[in-house]
Amino acid sequence: MIDPLIWKLEHYDQLSSEERRVLASAVSRVREVRADEDIVPEGTRPTESSILLEGFAARYKILMNGRRQITALHVIGDFVDLHSFISKKMDHGVIALTSCQVAVVPHDNLRRISESHPHLARLLWLNTLVDGATHREWLVAMGRRPALGHFAHLICELFVRLEAVRQTDGYSFQVPVTQAELGDTLGLSTVHVNRVAQELRLEKLISWQGETVTILDWERLKQVADFDATYLHFENEPR
Amino acid sequence: MIDPLIWKLEHYDQLSSEERRVLASAVSRVREVRADEDIVPEGTRPTESSILLEGFAARYKILMNGRRQITALHVIGDFVDLHSFISKKMDHGVIALTSCQVAVVPHDNLRRISESHPHLARLLWLNTLVDGATHREWLVAMGRRPALGHFAHLICELFVRLEAVRQTDGYSFQVPVTQAELGDTLGLSTVHVNRVAQELRLEKLISWQGETVTILDWERLKQVADFDATYLHFENEPR
């Protein structure tokens, strides 16, 4: 059931069958969340963490002036709020962008893992570190890349991440995210997201029909995005 | 010697004297780094991590077009590359903004801590989680706050973080960072940093003479910045 997470962790390092078993048995139940509902609301103190099994989710923060910034997009296999196991209080919300299915892992089970399976614990730690590295990459994109490069970078990242959890079909994959949500993600207005999306299509870098994105020219897209996947740390090595 | 780090961790949770001892004895040596030199270069695979004992440092990334984005500012007591213990390869550089003194902790020692002192390991994990939460806060500021609020937010954050490691004097503290470096931090041009800094002074929110910043009106500054320190997780509780 949590195979996508296992696939992702196995991109980082070898997992023993014992570790796979421990991880799978840490799940207590599965929960359904409807689109546009919070998977984890800001300000709460969860006693369990959630692994996304199906759907798309986003971490976000709402400002006083009502504007929203999405700080992370989550796909199948992502542990969307693993950090709450240690940081305790949610300083942001996690919302379901589509209807979602999540596997729930009680913090007590995570604690047991951290006490008795240090290597697995380190891989979970790494999982949160990659979230952090991704935040940094987004900061760079937001601060120093033009809108076109920023958008292209996001597409490159989604492609590589979705490929790792077997959610791509050649160069095509599903991105069930509206342009308004993309605006909140990229820090742009909806109108400008539309302009930039059109330029990417005009340049024959991608096609985007409905929810299906297809990368038409991976090399040139990477170049426009100045994309380097190092930060995702998908390199299997002893950790 | 690593008291500032201990102070910070003790803001998160109680440390046992054994844990303090283990942490202190994990340090193998102290290193000096001159201003503008890398403490940890991008692309390397460190075998040890660094705790900042003296000075100011920054994590950064240089783009193909030569532009730079600073993704984190580090102050005394910060573990600037703890993540390299697990992620192995540096996907960004860490530069000394002033001359710096750093305590060096071999990864072998960190591994031993992760095997034998799970609670301490969780606090180190938390240390990296707060880095991540800070990245998110910066993303929000960068994407959805006007330059003035963004700048104000950074000052609020530095004040709270410096206070935790006893580097403030009332509402005054040292920020040895040029306006050009602030531009790379905030994602703004040097000229605009200057304009915004002047507005903050004009509004009597802060004074900034040489390297000394003084907050003149904390309440109003927080309000302009829409600042909420929750994300720093300085709340002592069992982790």
Place this chain on the structure above:
DNA sequence: AGCCCGAATTCACTTATGTTAACCCGGAGC
């Protein structure tokens, strides 16, 4: 006291992106 040099400041001008408001399109439901 005079000189240097990096940093801060100012100025004039450009541009990327935001805003507001229509308008259009396609699929879900009747």
Place this chain on the structure above:
DNA sequence: GCTCCGGGTTAACATAAGTGAATTCGGGCT
């Protein structure tokens, strides 16, 4: 087949922030 509605698209205009270059400031050195 018609209507509704959320999303996508366009257009006209406004503005925050960038650019390039000159000027000033201030602390360290001679």
